[in-house]
Amino acid sequence: MTRTAHTTQTTEDDMQLGLIGLGKMGGNMRDRLRAGGHEVVGYDPRPEISDAESLEAMVAALEAPRTVWVMVPSGEPTRQTVAKLKELLEAGDTVIDGGNSRWTDDSVNAASLDERGIRYLDCGVSGGVWGKANGYGLMVGGAAEDVERAMPIFDTLRPEGPRAEGFVHAGKVGAGHYAKMVHNGIEYSLMQGYAEGYELLAAKDLVEDVHGTFKAWTRGTVVRSWLLDLLVKALEVDQDLADITGYVEDSGEGRWTLEEGIANSVPMPALAASLFARFESRQEDSPAMKAVAALRNQFGGHAVRATEAEDAVTAGPSSGTGATS
16 A cells, blocks of 8 residues: 655655654654554553553554654653663664654664664654644664665655755764754754844834834845744734743753864854853843942942842942943
8 A cells, every 4th residue: 555645755655653752743743644644553641642551552553563753852751761662672673763862862772772673763853843734854863774664754754845855864873863953053043143133123213113124034035044934923923022031941952062062173152152042041130240240340330230129339449440341
């Protein structure tokens, strides 16, 4: 039996897949795969969305050689899931880690599964909540024969169009997650650039239509991108972004990318600045900037803004140098 994933893609054989983790990404991936003609047996701890009552039941529902895609949070949850699959699967089966695992975990997971003859692929996935409709960018690491065997799954998940524009076999085990890590590092920098541009436009009373300015950049300009489109979409709903705070978390991949830059002597100032900006966003009152304010007061007598319980300090030491930094 055959199916056509998208009108612009080649016809491939249907596959059966176990999918662990049916959150925002995993649930949408299940829907896209089923729409593409594949049989998906999903497992999630939440029974209301799970197809199988347990991992054991999910594995039992799959025909050998089995393919199981893991889509759970990185770190210990993924490591525990892979360890459990090692007990349940058999030689010739394949595990695909599609979460945001650190690339150094991949060689450990692959070696552990290999003890039982179980194959392993790592797959960086980009596309977020829009991937169900638009497809996901996929970066895969592992042996070529294992990648080829899972290609019908990858072809259904990726965007329409040439395979090379939405999928890459990046290299050996670990290469997929490494490529996704660098992708996310670039994403941090791009978002920070757009954010700083937004703040400057909003701060100057000369530009009266900030939203319209960004929208005018979405076609023809050198800064157009999907991220810019998403910023325009956000500003359409709340042009002053008044309904959200400036608190920004990070998934960890920006940190890992910066660590790799240091380890390989690759300068990454844009990423570093964007990552540190996120750290700063979580501080109600920056200790570092308190120190700067205190120093300016000490050497130059510059006023500092006191806490609510205190009056502002306006004078520094009488022997100040008169510096104006």
